[in-house]
Amino acid sequence: MMTHRSRRFSASRKPASALFLLILASLIALPSAHGQTTPATQPPAQQQKPDQPSDSAGPETDSGTIVLKKKKEADEPPPPAAPAEPKVKNPNNETYSLRVDVPIVNLDVNVILDKTHQFVPGLKAPNFLVLEDGVPQTVTSVHMAQTPITAVMLLEFAANSYYFINDMQNASFTFFNTLRKDDYVAVVTYDLRTHILTDFTNDKNVIGSALGSLIIPGFSDTNLFDALYETLDRTSRIEGRKYIILIGTGRDTFSKITLDKILAKIKATPNVTIFTISTGGMVREMTEGHGGMGGAIRDLNYLQADNQMQTFARMTGGMSFKPVFQGALPDVFGTINDSIRNQYVLTYRPTNNKNDGSYRKIKVLLVDNEGHPLQMQDEKHKPLKYSVIARDGYNAKQAVE
Structure with a gap:
């Protein structure tokens, strides 16, 4: 041991220049030696694929960087649920509608x-x-x-008196002259039966021809109730407001329909307004109160006819007229036009x-x-x-x- 220590002591006694060269040589050789050696104590790094499952049965762990995933929309609080509909238990599971x-x-x-x-x-x-x-x-x-009108001209055309027929013709032609191009009119006459001269049309030539054909009457009977009942029945099939221009004496002779039934029919028929024009005003003015018992019965019949015509008009919101002179007809139909238009x-x-x-x-x-x-x-x-x-x-x- 003494020999070893002396050797080192002897080496320490070398000159300073040699010592400097020795230190310089060791500094130059140190970096290259350090880059070529690996410390034995540090294990080699292992690369692990994150997508490969581990063979271990335990939970997988990752010692790398912690990654925070983006919060999903599902994590947001859900909207409040709609209130549940009340359940009604119907007997026998039947469905009812109201x-x-x-x-x-x-x-x-x-x-x-x-x-x-x-x-x-x-x-x-x-x-x-x-x-x-x-x-x-x-x-x-x-x-x-x-608005334009839809009307039926219901005319009494019976062989009972020329004056009555003349009054009817004058009244019907006066009304005809008040028609407008958009008005639809049908012409119907009655005696023993009902006769349709023309259906609803806005052609004034057709309407004028129908009125012009009323020259020679057939029967003398005036079945007004039957004719009015049939006319109401036909007009009820037409939509909208309708008008019936009833021109006649108002008398009824042998109708199958009674007065009570025709009044019930008028009540049951909606959207129909009746205007009545009584004929024979001049003749009645000249003959009322004359003729004895027969004249009294005749006058009573006409009074009853006037009452019926007024009732038909009043029940439907129309008006009833009894013109005596032909000159009053333009005013009569002027009033009717003002009323219906x-x-x-x-x-x-x-x-x-x-x-x-x-x-x-x-x-x-x-x-x-x-x-x-x-x-x-x-x-x-x-x-x-x-x-x-x-x-x-x-x-x-x-x-x-």
């Missing part, structure tokens, strides 16, 4: 001055008081209507909404803003009398079976 029909009544109303027969314009919904079976109704809307259409929902098929009685009145009867005056502040013309009533719908 249908509600809310009735609406459209009522054609005319307001005419009694003296001049002029139409009264400018009325509003609060001015109309509608009573249905005596119960006030709320009028929801009122509007003016002026200018009218108020009232709409209301009846308080009695039962579909029981019953007949509902209607009455229309005019009132002021305070609910009092409406007063009309002329330019000189004189009171004017007026008439409110509307149907007497209507039949409610039948219940749906």
Whole structure:
């Protein structure tokens, strides 16, 4: 041991220049030696594919970088669920449906001055008081209507008197001259039976030819009830508002239909307005009160005929006229034209909404803003009398079976 230590001590005693060269040589050789050697204590790095499953049964671990995945939309709180529909258990699992029909009544109303027969314009919904079976109704809307007409000229053409036929011809041609190009008119005559001369047409040449053919009558019977019943039955198949211009004496001889049945038919036929013009006014003025017992019976028959004609018109919202002179006919049909081409259409929902098929009685009145009867005056502040013309009533719908 002493020898080894001396050797080292002897080496330490070498000159300084040699020592410097030794240190410089070791510094130059150090980097290359370090790059060629690998420490024995550090194990080689292992590469692991992330997609390969491990053979180990335990959970897979990753010692690499921690990656935070993006939060999925499913992790957001879901919207609140809709409330569940109530479940109704029907007996025998049957399905039921409910249908509600809310009735609406459209009522054609005319307001005419009694003296001049002029139409009264400018009325509003609060001015109309509608009573249905005596119960006030709320009028929801009122509007003016002026439309082409669809009319039947129902003419008495019987071999009973030349004066009656002449009056009928004059009245029918006067009405014919008031027609417009969009008006549709049918011509029907009656005696013992009903005869359709022309169906509905707006060709005035066809209508004029039909009226011109009324020269020689056949029978002397006047079955008015049968003819009116058949005409109402035919017009009920046509949609919209219809008019019947009934020109005749109003007498009935051998109809199969009774007065009660024809009145019931009128009630049951909607959207039909009847205007009546009685013929033979001049002859009646000259013969009334003459002829003894036979004349009295004749006068009574004509009074009954007038009452029937007025009833037909009143029930449907029309008007009845008994002109004596031919010169009055233009005014008569001027009034009819004002009535059928200018009218108020009232709409209301009846308080009695039962579909029981019953007949509902209607009455229309005019009132002021305070609910009092409406007063009309002329330019000189004189009171004017007026008439409110509307149907007497209507039949409610039948219940749906």
